[in-house]
Amino acid sequence: MKNDDSSLLPDQLDNIKSHVQKLLYKADALGELPTPVDQLVRSANLHVNEDFVLVNDYKMIRNFTSRIEKVARPSIHGIKKLLGLLHVPSGEILIDHLQHKNKKTFIKLHEAGHGFLPHQRLVYEIMEDGELELDPDIEELFEHEANNFASEALFQLDKYEKMAADYTISIKTPIDLSKKFGSSVYASTRRYVQTHFSPLALGIYNKIEDVSLAPWFCFTTSSYAFSDFS
Amino acid sequence: MSTGKENLSLYLKELRLINNMTLRDVEEATKKAVSNSYLSQLETGQITKPSPHILQELAKTYGVPYEDIMVVAGYMKAANTKRGGVVFYNRQDITDEEKATLLNYLQFIRSTKLKSKNNEK
Numbered sequence: 001m002k003n004d005d006s007s008l009l010p011d012q013l014d015n016i017k018s019h020v021q022k023l024l025y026k027a028d029a030l031g032e033l034p035t036p037v038d039q040l041v042r043s044a045n046l047h048v049n050e051d052f053v054l055v056n057d058y059k060m061i062r063n064f065t066s067r068i069e070k071v072a073r074p075s076i077h078g079i080k081k082l083l084g085l086l087h088v089p090s091g092e093i094l095i096d097h098l099q100h101k102n103k104k105t106f107i108k109l110h111e112a113g114h115g116f117l118p119h120q121r122l123v124y125e126i127m128e129d130g131e132l133e134l135d136p137d138i139e140e141l142f143e144h145e146a147n148n149f150a151s152e153a154l155f156q157l158d159k160y161e162k163m164a165a166d167y168t169i170s171i172k173t174p175i176d177l178s179k180k181f182g183s184s185v186y187a188s189t190r191r192y193v194q195t196h197f198s199p200l201a202l203g204i205y206n207k208i209e210d211v212s213l214a215p216w217f218c219f220t221t222s223s224y225a226f227s228d229f230s
Numbered sequence: 231m232s233t234g235k236e237n238l239s240l241y242l243k244e245l246r247l248i249n250n251m252t253l254r255d256v257e258e259a260t261k262k263a264v265s266n267s268y269l270s271q272l273e274t275g276q277i278t279k280p281s282p283h284i285l286q287e288l289a290k291t292y293g294v295p296y297e298d299i300m301v302v303a304g305y306m307k308a309a310n311t312k313r314g315g316v317v318f319y320n321r322q323d324i325t326d327e328e329k330a331t332l333l334n335y336l337q338f339i340r341s342t343k344l345k346s347k348n349n350e351k
Binding site for chain 2: 009011012015082083084085086087088094107110111114117118119120122123124126127130131132133134135138141142143146
């Protein structure tokens, strides 16, 4: 089963929610559907650089590799794995523009989380001079926090949960809600199952083309006893 | 030999006493982000892994660099690889070697785009 990429302690999640609320207020976007992502990014004093294709610009990658091959054979696998990045000191976000529109929305908000949460932004500013680095466990925690930041902003805190409660329990509900919230069906379904007042569980079989990822995802509401499908 | 975790509780208590603050003073100064009972457990070593956002609140309250507390907590250490303030978001884990390549690549596309913009002018 795929590793958990979003679990947080209650105090950590509360902290994320309070910062998302601050940013939604600042951007005058609280309750607005779909969440005006670019407005949020600007209000976080960040900007998306649309000039850079970043990942799938093969001509650029070829030029790059041919230039440094003389020194050392580069590993370009890292480039292919990249979805986006944030350069904290300049506030610049670069994303893989060939990703689906809804995925790009999530990536922007994920990066905005790294740049807006003060305890993260300060750490990355400190790391700019290269003297200190983060413990891997804390780096993973920061990724979980950024994922939660993106989800809370995209689904407008508890707005999704309240709207979902008015619909019949069905797989069609998160699909319909994904259109209202401008999210991917995957993100909406995950949110639906994790926040619904009724005990729900969802297993997702991942696309087989990416063989390096384990095939199972499992999400449940907190009231649902967790089952290990591995 | 003491570890960072053992030192953290003593360090935090020392910082509070230097600032002549009670547990309740800290709770008020942090607008309840750090409750007096939580801080008490932190200073007595009952809580050993506080969240970084709590440490940032305490650094602000005690007027010390955030990185100092992060290092004592064992959350930051001397760097093996330079990151240059860049946060990567990947579909899979990346190695240190791949991170170094990514930083070089980032510099490369920046300089390439800059050159092409200058040429346009």
